[in-house]
Amino acid sequence: MRILPPLKGEILLRNFLNRYFTLVFMLPVIVLLLTLIIYPMFYGFYISLFDTNLLNKWNFVGLKNYTNLLSNKEFQSSLAVNLKYILGVVTGHVLIGGFLAVQLNKAIKARAFWRALLMLPWLIPEVVWALLSKWILNPQYGVLNYTLMKLGILDQSITWLGGLTTSLPTVIFTSILKGYPFVMAMMLAVLQTVPGDIYEAAAVDGCKPVRAFWAITVPTIIPVISIALILDTVNWFKHYTMVSIMTGGGPAKSTSLVSLTIYKTAFESFKFGSAGSMAVIVFAICYFFNILYRRLDKINE
Amino acid sequence: MKIRKLARLFAVAMVLVLLSTGVSIAQEKTVVKIAGPWVVEAPESTVLDVVISGFEAAYPQYKVERIGFPSAQTAQQVQTMAVAGTLPDLVITNGSFNAAWKEMGIVSDIRSSFTEEFLSDIYEPMLDAFSYEGELFGLPTCAAPFVLLLRKDLLDEAGIAVPQSYDEIQAAAKALTVDLNGDGTIDRYGMSLMGFPDSNAQLRFTVGLFGCNSPDVYIDENGKYATAIGTEDSLRIFNLYWNLAFVDHSIPEGCTEVDYKTMVSLLSADKVAMAFSGPHTIGNIVSQNPDLAGKFIAVPVKDLSKVAYLNPYGFVKLNGDNDQGAIDFLTYAVQNFVEMTKITKRPPALKSLAEVAAREAPEAAAILDCADYNINYLTLPFRNEVNQVVYEKLNAMMAGVYASPAEAAEDMRVAVQAVLDQYNK
Numbered sequence: 001m002r003i004l005p006p007l008k009g010e011i012l013l014r015n016f017l018n019r020y021f022t023l024v025f026m027l028p029v030i031v032l033l034l035t036l037i038i039y040p041m042f043y044g045f046y047i048s049l050f051d052t053n054l055l056n057k058w059n060f061v062g063l064k065n066y067t068n069l070l071s072n073k074e075f076q077s078s079l080a081v082n083l084k085y086i087l088g089v090v091t092g093h094v095l096i097g098g099f100l101a102v103q104l105n106k107a108i109k110a111r112a113f114w115r116a117l118l119m120l121p122w123l124i125p126e127v128v129w130a131l132l133s134k135w136i137l138n139p140q141y142g143v144l145n146y147t148l149m150k151l152g153i154l155d156q157s158i159t160w161l162g163g164l165t166t167s168l169p170t171v172i173f174t175s176i177l178k179g180y181p182f183v184m185a186m187m188l189a190v191l192q193t194v195p196g197d198i199y200e201a202a203a204v205d206g207c208k209p210v211r212a213f214w215a216i217t218v219p220t221i222i223p224v225i226s227i228a229l230i231l232d233t234v235n236w237f238k239h240y241t242m243v244s245i246m247t248g249g250g251p252a253k254s255t256s257l258v259s260l261t262i263y264k265t266a267f268e269s270f271k272f273g274s275a276g277s278m279a280v281i282v283f284a285i286c287y288f289f290n291i292l293y294r295r296l297d298k299i300n301e
Numbered sequence: 302m303k304i305r306k307l308a309r310l311f312a313v314a315m316v317l318v319l320l321s322t323g324v325s326i327a328q329e330k331t332v333v334k335i336a337g338p339w340v341v342e343a344p345e346s347t348v349l350d351v352v353i354s355g356f357e358a359a360y361p362q363y364k365v366e367r368i369g370f371p372s373a374q375t376a377q378q379v380q381t382m383a384v385a386g387t388l389p390d391l392v393i394t395n396g397s398f399n400a401a402w403k404e405m406g407i408v409s410d411i412r413s414s415f416t417e418e419f420l421s422d423i424y425e426p427m428l429d430a431f432s433y434e435g436e437l438f439g440l441p442t443c444a445a446p447f448v449l450l451l452r453k454d455l456l457d458e459a460g461i462a463v464p465q466s467y468d469e470i471q472a473a474a475k476a477l478t479v480d481l482n483g484d485g486t487i488d489r490y491g492m493s494l495m496g497f498p499d500s501n502a503q504l505r506f507t508v509g510l511f512g513c514n515s516p517d518v519y520i521d522e523n524g525k526y527a528t529a530i531g532t533e534d535s536l537r538i539f540n541l542y543w544n545l546a547f548v549d550h551s552i553p554e555g556c557t558e559v560d561y562k563t564m565v566s567l568l569s570a571d572k573v574a575m576a577f578s579g580p581h582t583i584g585n586i587v588s589q590n591p592d593l594a595g596k597f598i599a600v601p602v603k604d605l606s607k608v609a610y611l612n613p614y615g616f617v618k619l620n621g622d623n624d625q626g627a628i629d630f631l632t633y634a635v636q637n638f639v640e641m642t643k644i645t646k647r648p649p650a651l652k653s654l655a656e657v658a659a660r661e662a663p664e665a666a667a668i669l670d671c672a673d674y675n676i677n678y679l680t681l682p683f684r685n686e687v688n689q690v691v692y693e694k695l696n697a698m699m700a701g702v703y704a705s706p707a708e709a710a711e712d713m714r715v716a717v718q719a720v721l722d723q724y725n726k
Contacts, residue, residue: 054384055405138563139555140572156486159555162496164700248498251557251700253693267377268685270401 041283048276065277075278077253078261079285082237085172085257089236090229092176097183097228102217104184105191115188122181130245133174137161161247164254171243171255179236183228190224191217226297233293234286258282330364333626335616336378337393340369344588348640349393356633363626373499376401376685379619383407390621391630395445395614396431399438400682402617410436411618414628423635426675427613427650433680439617440631442638443647446599446671447508447610450568450582451575452477453598455489467513467541467604470575474551477574491551493573494542496699497560500685503692504610505577509538511676512604518679518687518721526681526721530691531714537604539698539706546699556699569593577602579612580665584645599646600667601674609671610678613650683724690716 006014017024048066051059069075104115121129136144137160145157160170194216202212240259243249249256249264258278266275335353339345353365368389370378375394382388383405402408412420420428420437427441449464455477456463464470474491481488495502507517515535521527529535545551553559553567565582567573569589576582580599587594601607616634618627635650639657642649646662648669649655658669681687694716698709 053405054380055407057404134558138558140553140567141570157554159558162555162557162700164702247558248560248696250498250693250696251496252697252702254700263377264689267380268689269683270380270405270685 050273078258082258088172089175093183097180101184101187119181126241130242230293334366334389335391336368336389338372340367388619388621390627391616399433400680408438412437424672426672430613441613441615441650445581445612446579450578454596475549478551490573493576496556498696501561503688508610511608512602513537514605525725528717539710543706580646611675
């Protein structure tokens, strides 16, 4: 059989790929990042320098939108609510997600079933989760109050989402239930990389399960916790959907997260420049959390 | 030979291409894009479907494309589409955004597209609601008035007359709050108040403000924006809300969670007897619970004044791609929206349909003249900012933040005036 010599074009293509192999395969991602993340981010910063409705009003105001935020009590109060919310939600995710990951890593019965079942909240859309929660918690016809009253735990129904003291904890609780599978899945993945021999060897040496947890499990999952914390914090810091549906930021702004304030400023007051400056601040805060967690990770290392 | 064959093939291909293009050109219809809540809400979507089918049959050159979103998202959806350059031709709304949209260049004057004779058949207050500074931006098809909705059967049973003041509403609500089975828990409350922080709650409260001669925004003798919230008269509506919630407990627990859907559920489930809403809500209630057909009536809100917020709903023409299609649809829709009155009990926008409305919606007979006592709810470019303040302060009051209704009224006054002062500059 005669082997034909390669065509000139084929040689050129081969040389090109040899030289720019990495670039060729990264190009689609770079294009997506530029168009969907980098450009909107810089555009967001750009509009924060204007008093604008994004259509026919573009008054350059420099950093005025940012200086106004210093005296914007609504924004500051939203940030405070957000910090409480994020502290509760992320802590809950790590505790519940971590606990369940450890349990699911054990040789329990019907492990595959439990793993699938416990992942369910993550698969349900946020809108559906929020509406379901709202109905379950309703003081008039919600199943939670009904059950608690039937069991004799409550004398009268509680307005979980409408009470000044109960609304934020309730919203945090429903957000924990919605988001823990993400942390659980990450921790479970890393736990499965730990060979069972280590636990067996530790047991042979007389190490009790609690001691094994602290001496083997915790050091294994700490690097993943750091990544999970970054992603979870950033994800829930800019959360909007569920809180908007369940409480609309009320009662008396007790659940008014910063994303709701940004949304109302942009789409109800049509102050897109001001909303843009708030969004930039939120980005800076999320970036700060990122740096903080990475520092903590390095200290742990 | 080969060349001849190829030329023949090419000629045949060209003929086929031309023929197919011709056919597609002949079949291609102009698309009229309509967006808004009636596309996704029941039973309104049924009426819209009927109207669109009729329009497409009457104007075969058009094909209507529907885009649905909830009414609470109208402003943000339209503005997002405007920024993206994908504005629909018409949006279903009540005209409250016209001032803001005019400033943004989203809407244009369409008055010259209609004859004066055609426009004169539309109730003037309804037409006014679709106008701003003399320019017309759309046409109303019906009203969705905000009045007092009540269970006439329960009032008759209890021997209570239709309330004529806020004090009477409070007394009726107290009398209608009952434990039906004697188990110590309330089975039906006299009233439902909406306290969820959104524009639905704000509009109902604002009608209440007008009922005690206290407009949320008016133009004072110096031509400046001012508010009557916080005046002695305005306290009457604050007191009504306060007393129903905290003194008589005539409303269900969790008022701050009650949005429109929750309120409709409470009314449909026979859990409450009265609410500030409109005849359109009767349509919703009956669609959920047919046993309640004929039991609700709509009456004007009465206290120091007899009022209603007409809330005309229809189509605002946006600066989309198809002006003529939008105008043709508007013209057709206004004249053919009588199904909406039949199904949802909304009074029609056309005077010539008044008889049909009286026949088809006896539940709304008492408010068919509501255009005569429509509140002067100013169309403002910053309307949303005022509304936001009102619903947030109302929500705070119903959550129990304030020590008294007077304190709530004062806080709302200060916050509303702060918004107005920005624009008085």
